[in-house]
Amino acid sequence: xxNPVLVEVTRGGMVESFHRxxxxxxxGEGGFVASAGDVGRPVFPRSAIKxxxxxxxxxxxxxxxxxxxxxxxxxxxASHSGEDGHVRQVGAMLAKAGLDAPALECxxxxxxxxxxxxxxxxxxxxPTPLHNNCSGKHAGFLCTAVHLGEELRGYVERDxxxxxxxxxxxxxxxxxxxTSDACGIDGCSIPTFAAPLRGFAHGxxxxxxxxGVPPERASAGRSLIEAxxxxxxxxxxxxxxxxxxxxxxxxxxxxxxxxxxVFCGALPELGFGFALKIDDGATxxxxxxxxxxxxxxxxxxxxxxAARFDDLATRTLRNWEKREVGEIRVTELR
Amino acid sequence: xxNPVLVEVTRGGMVESFHRxxxxxxxGEGGFVASAGDVGRPVFPRSAIKxxxxxxxxxxxxxxxxxxxxxxxxxxxASHSGEDGHVRQVGAMLAKAGLDAPALECxxxxxxxxxxxxxxxxxxxxPTPLHNNCSGKHAGFLCTAVHLGEELRGYVERDxxxxxxxxxxxxxxxxxxxTSDACGIDGCSIPTFAAPLRGFAHGxxxxxxxxGVPPERASAGRSLIEAxxxxxxxxxxxxxxxxxxxxxxxxxxxxxxxxxxVFCGALPELGFGFALKIDDGATxxxxxxxxxxxxxxxxxxxxxxAARFDDLATRTLRNWEKREVGEIRVTELR
Numbered sequence: 001x002x003n004p005v006l007v008e009v010t011r012g013g014m015v016e017s018f019h020r021x022x023x024x025x026x027x028g029e030g031g032f033v034a035s036a037g038d039v040g041r042p043v044f045p046r047s048a049i050k051x052x053x054x055x056x057x058x059x060x061x062x063x064x065x066x067x068x069x070x071x072x073x074x075x076x077x078a079s080h081s082g083e084d085g086h087v088r089q090v091g092a093m094l095a096k097a098g099l100d101a102p103a104l105e106c107x108x109x110x111x112x113x114x115x116x117x118x119x120x121x122x123x124x125x126x127p128t129p130l131h132n133n134c135s136g137k138h139a140g141f142l143c144t145a146v147h148l149g150e151e152l153r154g155y156v157e158r159d160x161x162x163x164x165x166x167x168x169x170x171x172x173x174x175x176x177x178x179t180s181d182a183c184g185i186d187g188c189s190i191p192t193f194a195a196p197l198r199g200f201a202h203g204x205x206x207x208x209x210x211x212g213v214p215p216e217r218a219s220a221g222r223s224l225i226e227a228x229x230x231x232x233x234x235x236x237x238x239x240x241x242x243x244x245x246x247x248x249x250x251x252x253x254x255x256x257x258x259x260x261x262v263f264c265g266a267l268p269e270l271g272f273g274f275a276l277k278i279d280d281g282a283t284x285x286x287x288x289x290x291x292x293x294x295x296x297x298x299x300x301x302x303x304x305x306a307a308r309f310d311d312l313a314t315r316t317l318r319n320w321e322k323r324e325v326g327e328i329r330v331t332e333l334r
Numbered sequence: 335x336x337n338p339v340l341v342e343v344t345r346g347g348m349v350e351s352f353h354r355x356x357x358x359x360x361x362g363e364g365g366f367v368a369s370a371g372d373v374g375r376p377v378f379p380r381s382a383i384k385x386x387x388x389x390x391x392x393x394x395x396x397x398x399x400x401x402x403x404x405x406x407x408x409x410x411x412a413s414h415s416g417e418d419g420h421v422r423q424v425g426a427m428l429a430k431a432g433l434d435a436p437a438l439e440c441x442x443x444x445x446x447x448x449x450x451x452x453x454x455x456x457x458x459x460x461p462t463p464l465h466n467n468c469s470g471k472h473a474g475f476l477c478t479a480v481h482l483g484e485e486l487r488g489y490v491e492r493d494x495x496x497x498x499x500x501x502x503x504x505x506x507x508x509x510x511x512x513t514s515d516a517c518g519i520d521g522c523s524i525p526t527f528a529a530p531l532r533g534f535a536h537g538x539x540x541x542x543x544x545x546g547v548p549p550e551r552a553s554a555g556r557s558l559i560e561a562x563x564x565x566x567x568x569x570x571x572x573x574x575x576x577x578x579x580x581x582x583x584x585x586x587x588x589x590x591x592x593x594x595x596v597f598c599g600a601l602p603e604l605g606f607g608f609a610l611k612i613d614d615g616a617t618x619x620x621x622x623x624x625x626x627x628x629x630x631x632x633x634x635x636x637x638x639x640a641a642r643f644d645d646l647a648t649r650t651l652r653n654w655e656k657r658e659v660g661e662i663r664v665t666e667l668r
Contacts, residue, residue: 009594011378012517013515013518014376014378014528016377016378016518016594017614019614042348044350106655107654107655107656109654110452114444114448117451117452118444118451118454121452121455122456124456181347183346184347184348185346185657185659186653187653187659188653188654189653189655192345192346260343261351278351278614279351279354279614280614280616280619281350281351285614319519319523320440320441320442320443320523321439321523325519
């Protein structure tokens, strides 16, 4: 099955490039509210399901034992921009568990956001593991392992209890067994398991609707989602699209990007979850489509709020002299 | 027509993302040596045809009048990285025509290559129009306008003689009339006209084979292509893919990237030209495909050289801890 063209990039009135993909918007029973493309093909969810991976941080009692704040829970679900505030708060999280940066096994990278990276360079600094966009998730993993008295070294490996707990939570939410033949290594060295988009969408719908999961698991998921919606900057960063989506409807929309064109999210009031993947992995397209899927979910509930997300789904493109040269827009989703 | 999948990105043994596209590899008569996908659909060539746009710089006598060096001709065809050497040489080119940076109408941007941008930031500097990847092309436009005594202001506009001359050279090479309904504004504010890939490929083949164009035009094109092959760093930059392609077969392969997944090139010995476009605009895919197209062109001529380009067509992907996580590879082109 060839996925449909869902996002177009225009120049001078012509379509210059286009992106194919698939999305699933589902309710608590897993029924489709809307969908397009092949939502049964296994895809790697990458960072878009950090909420699922952080569930054991709550369920084991580690978050409560170390007195993690809502902002710190948001960081545990974050792909943050490595800004000063992110780095400082992840350091504080690790300190609550008696650890510091060298315990992290996520690796180092310059912040993805060019202005943040240039500011670091301007100060003559270099990135540390705390700057890694996944450092908050890793701090959460480490807090859990410390709380349970587990060996810390190798906490990123597939057979470490930290990763086995995350896998078990994901399997429960997605409703699929995650097997080694569908396993890859993520950018930050932890395993990532491929599963169908409809499963990831259903997992988010289960958490916000409370259907099909034990109440404790739904409660853990909801506190993480709530923390992200309250602290969107902590889970993303300045001028990031996840922040823009959540700031457009405070407390009503959760949205999380993942590498290679993945986006997941939830609409707690409606009990809906969604998941999408752009075939070619382009973030510009996954962002536009995420906004359009939220708009579609809200269309009959709140037309004016839906219109705000329609606006976010279209982006005017300007060149270096700020001249308008085209736009990024979503097709066929109204 | 849906273009075929030409490039795959894998993770853990599965295909995570994939790129569709089209390419044309043609001889001096415009006959197909190889092709895939829809090569008749108009696409914006963007920076991949800077050689065509620089032809008037030679044909008007401006390059000779100002004594432009081969390195400066390569800069006139460049999408350079904005490194110190590029900035200095473009400044020198402008000075030969009695101009400096404020004459440029290309706009400013931070160098695309993150290490180059960070080094600039580290020194507390900011980009000037000389850092714009197109500044060499614009310096070439200005040299021509000065040489012919034309008004300089507005040299980027579609109806300025500078752009009309470039358009006329492109129409001759591509064999199509370029109309205003197929015109967009490029990143550096000059017009870019959409035309079929087979036309761009044929244009490069005409220049290197000398067929189907007046000898003076072929000669102008060949001196530019020769200059780029002799000075690949000037027309791209440190660790750039254009440089890698040309360094792999000095004097035997010309290759030039363009925005939104376009790549053009030529094999002078064989008299072939090629042009390709990735539907979704991804550079990682256009680079891999360009190497594979060159490999295909060389397969029967020089198998060991072809193997070098096959190697360039595949890239191992490593994560932040340098662990191998997957690869980018070209499908179906052997």
